[in-house]
Amino acid sequence: MGEVGMPRELVVFKGSRQGLKVLLDPEAEFSAVAGELRRKLTRSDGFFAGASVRISTGGRELPPEQIGELARIVKEEFGLKLSAIEQLNEDLAWEPSENEGQASGAASRLVDQGGFDSRMMDRATLMVKRTLRSGQSVRYNGNVVVLGDANPGSEIIASGDIIVMGSLRGVAHAGATGDRQAMVAAFRLLPTQLRIAHFIARAPDEKQPLPNVPEIARIKDDLVVVEEYVS
């Protein structure tokens, strides 16, 4: 992470147990940072609306009017809940991510290392009680469980885990706000493309034997690994 020579990102979003965390570049000009924050939130297309967010200034102390502007952008313009603006220096290093708008490796350190059961309980879960068909999309700040299939051409994007109680043939993005502990499980895991945090995987081009057991995908050593699901 943090390749030399890469331009610094002014605003980085990270998912954490406490919710969304927004890290601001402490050295850049405030107006540029505020503009970038607005731009990223606009591009997220309401995905974060209602989420609680902590803003970290990366150790810089901001004058009250700038604090006020940040709060106004987040709360009034984009409808997020602002839980705190942190101006203290943290031991967490400022790391620009490889993938714009998604979290870097540091995010995983914020996440509890406990089993996925406890992580599941921390987040709200959306139950989709139907089959997702081509062109249908579910975006949710939390876990998503589909009671049905997710057909080719469908899309599931969740900040938490994704479970499909049928065939997953579409695109699934778990840990979309950067949670590398997120996982995707399906009764039949045959996705067009699978994304976890900022890792992207797809099926090999050669024809693969169809799985006949439930499988689970997660990140291991910076790779998306698919394994048979054992309870």
Added chain:
Amino acid sequence: MAGKVIVITSGKGGVGKTTTTANLGTGLAALGRKVALLDADIGLRNLDVVMGLENRIVYDIVDVAEGNCRLRQALIKDKRYEHLFLLPAAQTRDKNAVTPEQMKNICDELRKEFDYILIDSPAGIEQGFKNAIAGADSAIIVTTPEVSAVRDADRIIGLLEAAELRDPKLILNRLRPDMVKKGDMMDIDDVIEILAISLIGVVPEDENIIIFTNRGEPVVLDQNSPAGQAYRNIVRRLEGEEVPLMSFQGSSSFLSLFKRLVGIGGR
């Protein structure tokens, strides 16, 4: 008496919506039903050509919607059957010339006089599609055994669900049993597994379709062609009869298909 309004749609173009509409309509009329065919493909009309009625058009669906004529004046009587009528699309206008409310009104008026109203939907998911489904009670989805057509059919099923048109029926068109046998074409099971809706018929690829369509005659009236037989079977199923699927020589999925048809409610 309230007739059934059925929209025939697919998403993808060229899979056989118009041919299916013409054949099912003619087949129902041959059983003595009163049938109206409604071409909703405004600007690209061709149901009239397939029916061989092109030269009889005076008024069209846009004229009816705009009040330039009465519905009865625009309905064209078929050459072969007394109780089969066509309401043609306009060729010089586009899809926005009619609103969903106007379509619904036209369907409701036709419903009073006919047993079946079959709507030939345009390809796509835009205004023309929305118009076509506006007045319908149920839908028949036509697809071919190709991944692109199946993908589009899936999209259409989702849109129909959103429009509260429940329980659409599937016609799998242009199946080539020889290719399925060699593993070069999706078979019935593959398609049903993705779409998970009930199958009302399978129509094999048949060059008679081209011959008859070019003559402006529906193949359903041809007693010798496999496609004609397949359409007659679908017509009987629409009438509530239980007709087993045709057995295609070499189709390995024939038995498992029955299992699926039986088990479909559980999905």
